[in-house]
Amino acid sequence: MKMFEVHSVKDAKMKMIEHFNDYRLENEEIHISKAVGRILDEDIYSRLDVPHFRRSTVDGFAVLAKDTYGANESLPAFLQVIGEVHMGKEADVIISPGKTAYVPTGGMIPSGADSVVMIEYTERLDEENIAIGRPTALKENIIDIGDDIKIDEKVLNRGSRIRPQDIGVLTSIGLDRVKLSKLPRISIISTGDEILAPSEEVKPGQIRDINTYTLAAMAEEAGCCVTNKIALQDEFEKLRDIVEESIDNNDIVIISGGSSVGTKDITSKVINSIGEPGVFVHGVAIKPGKPTILAKVKNKAVFGLPGQPVSAIVVFKVFVEYFIKHIQGIDTDIEYTVDAIFSSNIHSAQGKETYQMVTIEKDGGEYLAAPVYGKSGMISLMSRAAGYIKIEADKEGIVKGEKVKVTRI
Amino acid sequence: MKMFEVHSVKDAKMKMIEHFNDYRLENEEIHISKAVGRILDEDIYSRLDVPHFRRSTVDGFAVLAKDTYGANESLPAFLQVIGEVHMGKEADVIISPGKTAYVPTGGMIPSGADSVVMIEYTERLDEENIAIGRPTALKENIIDIGDDIKIDEKVLNRGSRIRPQDIGVLTSIGLDRVKLSKLPRISIISTGDEILAPSEEVKPGQIRDINTYTLAAMAEEAGCCVTNKIALQDEFEKLRDIVEESIDNNDIVIISGGSSVGTKDITSKVINSIGEPGVFVHGVAIKPGKPTILAKVKNKAVFGLPGQPVSAIVVFKVFVEYFIKHIQGIDTDIEYTVDAIFSSNIHSAQGKETYQMVTIEKDGGEYLAAPVYGKSGMISLMSRAAGYIKIEADKEGIVKGEKVKVTRI
Numbered sequence: 001m002k003m004f005e006v007h008s009v010k011d012a013k014m015k016m017i018e019h020f021n022d023y024r025l026e027n028e029e030i031h032i033s034k035a036v037g038r039i040l041d042e043d044i045y046s047r048l049d050v051p052h053f054r055r056s057t058v059d060g061f062a063v064l065a066k067d068t069y070g071a072n073e074s075l076p077a078f079l080q081v082i083g084e085v086h087m088g089k090e091a092d093v094i095i096s097p098g099k100t101a102y103v104p105t106g107g108m109i110p111s112g113a114d115s116v117v118m119i120e121y122t123e124r125l126d127e128e129n130i131a132i133g134r135p136t137a138l139k140e141n142i143i144d145i146g147d148d149i150k151i152d153e154k155v156l157n158r159g160s161r162i163r164p165q166d167i168g169v170l171t172s173i174g175l176d177r178v179k180l181s182k183l184p185r186i187s188i189i190s191t192g193d194e195i196l197a198p199s200e201e202v203k204p205g206q207i208r209d210i211n212t213y214t215l216a217a218m219a220e221e222a223g224c225c226v227t228n229k230i231a232l233q234d235e236f237e238k239l240r241d242i243v244e245e246s247i248d249n250n251d252i253v254i255i256s257g258g259s260s261v262g263t264k265d266i267t268s269k270v271i272n273s274i275g276e277p278g279v280f281v282h283g284v285a286i287k288p289g290k291p292t293i294l295a296k297v298k299n300k301a302v303f304g305l306p307g308q309p310v311s312a313i314v315v316f317k318v319f320v321e322y323f324i325k326h327i328q329g330i331d332t333d334i335e336y337t338v339d340a341i342f343s344s345n346i347h348s349a350q351g352k353e354t355y356q357m358v359t360i361e362k363d364g365g366e367y368l369a370a371p372v373y374g375k376s377g378m379i380s381l382m383s384r385a386a387g388y389i390k391i392e393a394d395k396e397g398i399v400k401g402e403k404v405k406v407t408r409i
Numbered sequence: 410m411k412m413f414e415v416h417s418v419k420d421a422k423m424k425m426i427e428h429f430n431d432y433r434l435e436n437e438e439i440h441i442s443k444a445v446g447r448i449l450d451e452d453i454y455s456r457l458d459v460p461h462f463r464r465s466t467v468d469g470f471a472v473l474a475k476d477t478y479g480a481n482e483s484l485p486a487f488l489q490v491i492g493e494v495h496m497g498k499e500a501d502v503i504i505s506p507g508k509t510a511y512v513p514t515g516g517m518i519p520s521g522a523d524s525v526v527m528i529e530y531t532e533r534l535d536e537e538n539i540a541i542g543r544p545t546a547l548k549e550n551i552i553d554i555g556d557d558i559k560i561d562e563k564v565l566n567r568g569s570r571i572r573p574q575d576i577g578v579l580t581s582i583g584l585d586r587v588k589l590s591k592l593p594r595i596s597i598i599s600t601g602d603e604i605l606a607p608s609e610e611v612k613p614g615q616i617r618d619i620n621t622y623t624l625a626a627m628a629e630e631a632g633c634c635v636t637n638k639i640a641l642q643d644e645f646e647k648l649r650d651i652v653e654e655s656i657d658n659n660d661i662v663i664i665s666g667g668s669s670v671g672t673k674d675i676t677s678k679v680i681n682s683i684g685e686p687g688v689f690v691h692g693v694a695i696k697p698g699k700p701t702i703l704a705k706v707k708n709k710a711v712f713g714l715p716g717q718p719v720s721a722i723v724v725f726k727v728f729v730e731y732f733i734k735h736i737q738g739i740d741t742d743i744e745y746t747v748d749a750i751f752s753s754n755i756h757s758a759q760g761k762e763t764y765q766m767v768t769i770e771k772d773g774g775e776y777l778a779a780p781v782y783g784k785s786g787m788i789s790l791m792s793r794a795a796g797y798i799k800i801e802a803d804k805e806g807i808v809k810g811e812k813v814k815v816t817r818i
Contacts, residue, residue, distance in 0.1 A: 032607075036626040050789070053613040057784050087643070088603035090613040106603055106716065106786065108614040148787040155789065164626035165791035165818070168619040168718050171607040172788050194497035194515055198441075198580040204462045204499040205517040210577040217445040217573035234496070307515060308466075309577050334769055334776070334795065336745040336817055360743055367743070375466050377515065378557040379581050380459070382574035383564065386743065408745055409574070 006283040039328040042179040044156040049146035054109035062113035076131035116141035159329035183225040187246035190231040191257040211256040257307030267304040287352040289315040337405035340369035347397040357385035415692040448737040451588040453565040458555035463518035471522035485540035525550035568738035592634040596655035600666040620665040666716030676713040696761040698724040746814035749778035756806040766794035
């Protein structure tokens with residue numbers, strides 16, 4: 001029997017990048033109120049200074065710093081109050097030596113003033129006079145023009161995911177529309193003579209379709225637009241028609257099921273029948289997920305995922321999410337994990353990058369991670385898991401007490 | 410001047426829980442295709458066994474295990490092939506000693522058989538006969554009835570966030586609708602005489618409204634339904650009307666701005682004028698974010714957030730997100746962080762829980778975290794930060810080279 005040539009995870013990813021080096025999503029202009037979580041497709045430069053006037057960071061009195069030098073509680077500095085700045089209004093007083101004006105937090109610093117004394121360090125003597133009990137430094141409690149953002153400064157990078165605070169930056173520089181990568185369009189197809197819709201009554205030999213819903217949900221969480229989700233029987237012609245139509249209308253096509261080398265290795269045949277170069281990886285040294293297919297047809301990415309739900313989920317995480325980031329131009333990504341102590345000994349298949357599902361429990365000040373056992377056909381295995389540990393291909397396993405990093409799943 | 414009584418973060422959270430101990434969101438029944446990311450408001454028990462028939466985990470031959478005992482490559486076991494199991498069909502052969510049938514991965518195990526030999530370890534001799542080159546154990550390569558999920562087993566817990574794989578579990582047990590907590594309804598109000606909509610032309614003394622958009626985006630990311638976002642001037646009557654209407658129509662009301670103790674401490678006055686018990690925390694030992702207000706009016710939660718964008722974001726993270734989890738019944742939450750080496754020495758204000766924004770950079774095999782400097786009025790500070798480090802109130806700071814845990818922001 002022909003066994004397929006197995007690639008390492010790293011090699012398989014590299015081949016994917018080689019084949020789709022230039023593939024990028026188109027962009028669209030969107031209002032900032034709809035932009036959170038989306039990927040920026042332009043560098044953003046500020047066209048103005050923020051703030052565009054000097055602001056106070058405290059409630060206090062605008063002064064000339066040198067008027068306060070040497071002041072202390074027993075020998076305070078006395079200043080004449082010549083006015084008050086109102087929020088949202090231009091400061092209409094001018095501070096000269098010996099004079100001061102009240103400024104609220106965020107208020108405009110009157111011209112002439114070069115520092116603000118916090119109200120806590122002042123004492124009102126009468127309508128017109130205050131005493132200041134400690135010196136203030138030059139520019140203290142002042143945000144200068146452009147201190148936050150300077151004109152022509154780059155404030156956001158192309159390829160970054162827009163967070164709530166980035167919306168804040170965009171509003172502060174007066175931008176209300178930005179260019180974003182269009183959502184990757186993805187079609188999810190599950191094949192198998194045994195699968196039925198969740199609402200149907202199953203007979204012996206039949207199971208309810210898990211992958212279509214699970215993978216569609218993963219795709220949405222990964223920021224895709226799921227255009228199509230369909231489960232169908234392993235019929236070459238029908239599958240071929242649907243895959244071809246999906247390729248024409250999407251950036252990514254996922255076919256789960258039918259990719260193991262058995263009597264029914266239909267996925268790779270269907271893909272190769274549609275166009276060149278077709279399947280370029282069939283088989284990856286990953287556990288679970290060995291019978292993974294990576295393909296390119298009509299310049300679109302087609303993924304053949306194992307039918308086993310656990311394998312399908314792991315391969316989606318490792319390859320499909322990686323590809324989604326690539327076509328959006330996201331180059332850096334920090335992995336957020338939780339440190340835990342592993343609670344037992346496990347062996348992993350050497351030569352394969354192994355994804356071990358784990359539960360996490362808090363034990364005093366630290367977390368304990370325990371392996372979730374089960375066969376890769378079991379969906380409950382994924383649901384019981386809080387996350388996974390990646391065991392590199394050159395490691396033989398994990399020993400009890402070893403410190404591990406758990407990634408959320 | 411009256412200074413407010415400052416609570417520790419922990420105390421303030423406890424007071425919040427005391428006041429809203431019984432507050433829970435209502436629930437609604439939703440189709441599973443719309444349920445990802447939502448919070449389950451019922452325990453889910455399986456009403457059936459998964460799988461409901463014995464399945465093969467490999468492509469191979471269903472056998473009686475004892476027929477293979479002692480088999481090896483030079484002395485294989487010979488079995489007669491009496492049929493083939495088709496995917497999605499009931500197995501219609503019965504395996505007796507000396508007999509076997511082909512079963513694909515996921516196919517139904519014929520009755521009589523108690524093990525499956527992987528096809529790799531078999532050799533087809535002719536139409537009717539195979540040789541098996543190694544022994545197989547009892548139940549090897551078989552998923553038994555209920556192995557994945559047993560009837561009446563609890564599969565998902567109330568208060569858990571539904572992940573893609575949980576959708577898989579729901580479909581596998583034939584459930585297509587579930588009871589979810591309704592989305593928390595939240596109203597975002599920013600006050601200040603200086604703030605204008607992002608599209609307006611600003612004059613000296615005026616700034617564009619940052620908080621409304623930023624906090625609304627945070628609320629959406631935290632799984633809320635933002636019913637209202639409005640920026641308005643510091644006018645008591647107008648603010649009172651809008652806050653009262655918001656309280657009547659939402660679970661949570663956020664008012665940012667106007668909460669520092671200055672000439673215009675309007676937020677607490679507005680809240681207390683609407684109903685009892687009103688403000689129960691005014692001032693928290695947190696940096697940034699000291700002038701935080703926590704209040705209860707007409708049994709709804711009202712948060713007074715500082716007007717400074719950085720403070721508002723931190724207080725939202727620490728208190729509002731905590732409250733959102735509480736009213737959804739989410740009790741456990743694992744914090745995913747990234748380990749990093751701190752790149753400089755910083756002092757923190759003792760007695761205050763300090764949230765230090767940092768950048769993260771990869772340096773060989775490890776991450777370096779560097780503090781982002783800036784005043785709390787600067788929105789660019791948040792945008793430049795990849796995450797934050799929490800410095801406990803009893804610590805004096807962080808020294809260069811110290812290992813820190815960075816939480817994404």
